[in-house]
Amino acid sequence: MKELLTRLTAAFGPAGREEGIRALLQRELENLGESGAVVDDLGNLIVSRGEPADRRILVAAHMDGIGFMITCIEENGFLRFTPIGGIQVHSLPGTRLRFRGGITGVIGQEKIKEQKDLEFSRLYIDIGAASGKEAEQQVQIGDTAVFNAPLAAEGDRFIAGALDDRAGCALLLETLKRLPSTLPQAVSFVFTVQEEVGLRGAQAVSYRINPQFGLAVDVTRTGDTPEPQFKTPVSLGKGPAIKIKDNSVICHPRVTALMRRVAEEKNIPYQIEVLEQGGTDAGAIHLSRTGVPTGALSIPCRYIHTPGEMVDRTDMENGVSLLLALLQTEWNGSWGRSW
Amino acid sequence: MLSENGAKMELEDFLKEITESDGVAGFEENVSGPIARAFAPYVDETRRDNLGNLIFYKKGKNAAAPRVMFCAHMDEIGLIVTGIEERGFLRFSTLGGFDARTLPGQEVTVYGKEKYPGVIGHLPPHLCKGEQKKKAPEIKDLFIDTGLPEDVVRAGIDVGAVVALRRNFVTLRHRCRAGKAFDDRAGVALLWQCARELSRMDHAADVFLVATVQEEVGTRGAVVSTFGLAPDLGVAVDVCHGDFPGAAEHEVSPLGKGPVITSGPNIHPCLFERLRAVAADYHLPCELDVSPGPTGTDARAIQVSREGIPAALLSVPLRYMHTSVELLDLDDLKTGGRLLAFFTTSLDRAFVEGLACF
CATH class of the missing domain: 2.40.30.40 (Peptidase M42, domain 2)
Structure with missing residues (x-):
């Protein structure tokens, strides 16, 4: 994980100029034996797994960063x-x-x-x-x-610029590496562009893929520092966070319920996130076409949008475990809401 | 008179039932049940889309006639638990635009493992010191008290629990009623009145009546319901500011003088004119209003959906918006429902095609 994150955070890729990070992601995917990655007109990088069926989950992590x-x-x-x-x-x-x-x-x-x-x-x-x-x-x-903020590792903590959202990209790559070949539904992993300037890549790619479900993987704020700027119970090292809402999305209650159930069944530690500022690709995905039930898996991160973003190795690993378990669970039924 | 009176009571009953139900933005399940039951006798089909919008379909007499969509949002502003403090006090954030000054002293319902009643607490005047006495509280100064010991709170309520204001429907004298969530269940009630009117009329157009979700957090429900239905035109039904002391005359509309028809860049001029003309033809009272920007209602989502869809806005004057004592005149709902129904009967293919001719 450390080596992967070192490479990903060193790649150049502010929103709108993602060529460098995209080329690196393509190399990483080829090393995983993924040859069928597609780049769309805005530069989103798409990798699909599983049979094209009437059920597909779009899993998004953004490759761009602030700049x-x-x-x-x-x-x-x-x-x-x-x-x-x-x-x-x-x-x-x-x-x-x-x-x-x-x-x-x-x-x-x-x-x-x-x-x-x-x-x-x-x-x-x-x-x-x-x-x-x-x-x-x-x-x-x-x-x-x-x-200019290359990665440093201190104990279980990684420090670097651009961990938002290269940490999410790393989580997707690790999941792809370990994903079995048969899945209960198809999944499209998308490394999106231009999230930091308004979820623009995710908006276009959701329209293209037209998924039945969505899941964004991004970082979220923590409240575990002295006199934190934002009061939230989310901490580093206590597991990935299951998002309830941020400014861009109120996650579909059935998706969050599924995420909690799977985490509990697999004994994966998790936290609940209610974010009062900021948004994620989930905001664009859930409003695509006729609406997409969407959730978000967040990696707790301190000092977001500074050169010193910090995440925890165990949160990353538990995040991979939770995403793997989720994609191997059937997202079934009619997802018009239960009433 | 008797039947008129009876009809009025039914509309009031419906408004009471749905405004005493909870349906905070993003969590509209509870209120959607009574809404679906009440519409069922007057429509041909009911369905829910992926985000929970309730769509009622009323078939027209002519397959070549236009498809029209009328929508009103069923979500209400609410709160969400962000933290649990020592002794079990709950800290919260908002889902939608609350004025923090209106929250102290409110009763709430917390949706944890079960429903917990609570109240919103604040420092009493005796204990306020210096600046505190002059300053209105902010959300961060407020907390919810369920009265339960901390361990019971922690066992039953998680961060992320949704909180709705709790307020019984108030029957005031004259035709005025007050309560919470009138923004925009009043609009839903107006749509229901329209459905009832239409069930007694012949109409060529196919009508989709939609109770939308998540308007209060950015007209999100209308974005996807409009895309899904792809109507020829859409009318958003929402509330506007009623008149009361201290409000500038040009910013408010009187209660009891009919619904408000809005014009402005968000509104297709032909739809504005047609609504006005229908009101005049049937001697229905109405007021006019101008909104210079995007209206901040579902009409905005309609206008920019797909290739662009002609949109209009019909509003119910409402006093004290975004408080738990929102107040309206029942007659404005009745008139609005009739206006929308007669508007529907006035529509044909030629009119809809004319909307694209500038």
């Missing part, structure tokens, strides 16, 4: 930028970025009276260029960057 885009190259060689996805401005000064070509930059800050008034417009990226001309030889407007 930065150059909006202006100033005469003195400093770069102005706009965030891609939800980034808290106060976490940025002093952080290192890397551009697609490998160029390193650091975020600097203008002098301001009150630190609480910090805005993106008062920040810039310094790539060491002495002038605008010199900078233009290295980068251009529209180029993107991500946190």
Whole structure:
């Protein structure tokens, strides 16, 4: 798991520029013996298993991450930028970025009276260029960057940028590796694009696949740190979380009930998640076409959308166990709601 | 008069039953039962879609006639448990837009392993200090007290448990009634009145009456029900702000002067005009309103579904929206139901084809 996560978090892939991470995922899939992966028009990567039947589950984890885009190259060689996805401005000064070509930059800050008034417009990226001309030889407007934050392992904890949602991608790859060839229903694993800017990849791919059920695999916030910003009982190391709701979806009660039942039957530890901010691909999947009963499996993660995202190895492993068990369970019956 | 009076009582009974039932956004099962039972005698077919929208089909006389969809959302705003504290107090978040100032002192029902009654507590005035006295509480300052010891709470209620406000239907003098979840069970009651009117009329159009889910969290039910039905046109039935002291005149509509027909960019101009014309033809009172943006109702979901579907909005004036004492005039529901029914009989293929001609 550590090696896989190291590779996945090192790959370049801010929302909209996922070529690097997609190529890596394709290599990882080929190494698993998966030759039939398909890339759709927006860049979603799709791997299907099981017979095409009238029952198919779409399992999604997004390959894109948050990032930065150059909006202006100033005469003195400093770069102005706009965030891609939800980034808290106060976490940025002093952080290192890397551009697609490998160029390193650091975020600097203008002098301001009150630190609480910090805005993106008062920040810039310094790539060491002495002038605008010199900078233009290295980068251009529209180029993107991500946190330069390679993976570190401390005990059972993994620390890296982009664990949102490369942790989910790793969970899908590990599940695919161990998935038996016969399944009670077909499943399509999708590594989606542009989740961080509005679940865009998932929206298109759900329409294409037209599944009967959906499941998103993503990270979720924890409340297990000193004076946490968000009050939630979810902690690292206590198992994957079964989502009840976030801002994008209220998970279908029958899907969450199935997830809880399977976790309990297999003695897999789990937590319940009620997230007051943020969304996941489940939000787009469940509103596709005539509606798709959808749930979400979340990997608890501290410091989301910073270079120091942290997840727990056992949560990842229990997540794989739960996803494996779920996909080997029959999702049967008429899924118009039970009344 | 007698039959009129009888009909009025039935509408009131229906409104009472469904507004005393619970159906928080995303968890509409409980309220859907009584709604389905009440519609059944007046429709040809009932079904539920994947997200729980209740769809009632009323067959038209002419197979070539238009397919029309009228929808009103059956979900209500509610709460969800986010944490269980020492001594068993429950912390919560909202499903839909509550004003935290209206929550202290409310009775609730917590849907744990069983139904638990509870109340929402807050610091009494005697114990408020300094700034607390002047400041309205926020959701994070409030908690639900079930009165149960912590171990019983933990055994019966999980994080994620859904909480509904608890409030009996209030029969006020005159024709006014108050209660919770009138937004938008009042709309559902209006649809039911329409179904009853239509059962006594000849109508060419195929009619789909939909009680939608999850409107309060982003018109989610209407997104999928509209895609599934692919109607030629859709009318959302929702509530708008009734008049009361302190509200600006242009932001509210009077109670008892009929339903409100909205115009604006979310609304197809021909549907607006047709609703107005039908009201005039049948001497039905109505009020007009303008909504300059997306309306924030199911009409928004209808308009941008598939290739685009002509949408209209009919609203019931309602005072004190998103509280547990939402208040309306029963006559506005009756008039609205009749208006929608006569609107249906006015529709033919030529009208629907004309909607695409600008």
